Amino acid sequence: MKNSKEEFNFELFDSVELEINSACNRDCGFCPRYYNRTGIRKDEAGNMVRKQMPTDKVKSVIDELIAMGFRGKIRFHRLSEPLVDKRYLGFVKYAKSKGLLVTDHTNGDVLKNDAELCKQLDGLVDEYKIGLYDYTTHKGKQKEIAFWKTQFKKTRITFSLPLEYTNIRQDSKAYYKKYKNPKILDQPCDTRLDALLIRYDGEVSLCCQDDECTFGLGNVFEKPIAEIWGSEKHKSIIDSVTKPEGRHNFELCSKCYIFSGFQDEAPSFGKRILRKAKYILMKTNDFAWKKGLVNIRIKNAINSEAEKIY
Numbered sequence: 131m132k133n134s135k136e137e138f139n140f141e142l143f144d145s146v147e148l149e150i151n152s153a154c155n156r157d158c159g160f161c162p163r164y165y166n167r168t169g170i171r172k173d174e175a176g177n178m179v180r181k182q183m184p185t186d187k188v189k190s191v192i193d194e195l196i197a198m199g200f201r202g203k204i205r206f207h208r209l210s211e212p213l214v215d216k217r218y219l220g221f222v223k224y225a226k227s228k229g230l231l232v233t234d235h236t237n238g239d240v241l242k243n244d245a246e247l248c249k250q251l252d253g254l255v256d257e258y259k260i261g262l263y264d265y266t267t268h269k270g271k272q273k274e275i276a277f278w279k280t281q282f283k284k285t286r287i288t289f290s291l292p293l294e295y296t297n298i299r300q301d302s303k304a305y306y307k308k309y310k311n312p313k314i315l316d317q318p319c320d321t322r323l324d325a326l327l328i329r330y331d332g333e334v335s336l337c338c339q340d341d342e343c344t345f346g347l348g349n350v351f352e353k354p355i356a357e358i359w360g361s362e363k364h365k366s367i368i369d370s371v372t373k374p375e376g377r378h379n380f381e382l383c384s385k386c387y388i389f390s391g392f393q394d395e396a397p398s399f400g401k402r403i404l405r406k407a408k409y410i411l412m413k414t415n416d417f418a419w420k421k422g423l424v425n426i427r428i429k430n431a432i433n434s435e436a437e438k439i440y
């Protein structure tokens with residue numbers, strides 16, 4: 131049985147998502163949770179699923195990662211909000227005590243209303259990427275950014291701006307509303323596939339799109355992580371999907387438009403100038419917003435519960 135870094139000949143993951151719970155207090159149109167009805171995020175009637183990874187399992191996965199020689203970045207979400215789980219601070223402390231870096235993503239709703247928790251996490255968490263989902267003007271965006279910079283002095287803060295830069299992900303509203311270039315489906319998958327993604331029930335996802343774990347890689351509660359990560363099956367899927375037209379070999383990939391862009395297609399001089407002008411306007415003032423130069427198409431819905439769910 132392969133259970134340490136030395137015993138398997140496949141490059142080790144560079145980061146880990148260890149999802150501690152299934153829930154999120156928001157219901158964003160750009161999120162693949164939106165149309166999920168499989169019982170993983172929402173049930174058939176569209177009600178949110180609320181499940182937690184047991185505390186002893188979270189800790190034993192961290193212990194296993196350490197035993198494998200992993201000392202990289204860990205995040206406690208997958209397709210959920212980690213801060214709605216009251217155990218969050220304890221898990222951050224546990225991971226840090228083992229020498230891991232905590233670099234998490236959050237929608238910020240719990241932190242916004244809990245200055246004391248921000249103080250406790252400041253400097254303990256190495257980096258937060260905070261989703262800004264509610265601004266409607268350039269000034270509003272700057273105000274939100276300034277707020278977060280006062281809350282965190284030691285933790286590095288970055289922001290995700292899906293209202294302006296949306297990834298087209300399956301099961302989201304955006305997937306059905308946005309233009310999708312069919313040529314992308316013939317391109318090799320160029321997403322980073324070097325993160326270990328563990329869902330709240332222990333199942334391993336191949337990539338950010340694979341929330342249903344359709345590739346059947348395995349469950350970390352049943353098999354050693356090294357065995358799952360270093361398996362021939364995992365290697366051959368990655369080999370296949372990263373080749374030209376490789377997306378057609380897998381049902382999920384054959385409908386996936388996640389792509390970082392056609393590098394060889396340089397836009398015309400006119401388009402480059404227009405793009406640059408839009409960018410400058412967007413960065414500098416409210417004019418761009420008023421003229422609709424900023425693309426906010428999908429409004430974000432917020433559930434009534436913005437507090438911790440568990």
Ligand code: SF4
Pocket residue numbers: 154155156157158160161162163209210211237261
């Ligand atoms: S806050 Fe994040 S996880 Fe929650 S619905 Fe929005 S994008 Fe999805």
Ligand code: SF4
Pocket residue numbers: 319320321336337338339340371377382383386387388
């Ligand atoms: S092409 Fe396949 S492996 Fe790549 S991101 Fe899309 S679903 Fe995942």
